[in-house]
Amino acid sequence: MSTIEEKVNAVRADVAKLHETLVRHNLVIWSRGNISPRVPGAE
Template identity: 60%
Template sequence: MTTHPPPTAPDGTVAALRRQVSDLHQELVRYNLVVWTAGNVSARVPGADLFVIKPSGVDYEQ
């Protein structure tokens, strides 16, 4: 099996998008748009073959 180095993104980009996705998930709960752990928000990392998304089954408060 061949391993490849992970794609890279500009410093701070992934951390900022993780925060933004987390904040948007809180909005789903705040406005009663989802129940339990349903619904997802994701973001594509500009300039890299990466995206951030909340894992399934994780409470929104986490």
């Protein structure tokens, strides 16, 4: 089973990939867009 830290690291990696995709498709300009993830099990 994953620890919360492992889950947070996985979510961070997902956010980085999503940010790259948003920039690549000109949907945001660098950090001028928001992605708000939730970490499973961290509520």
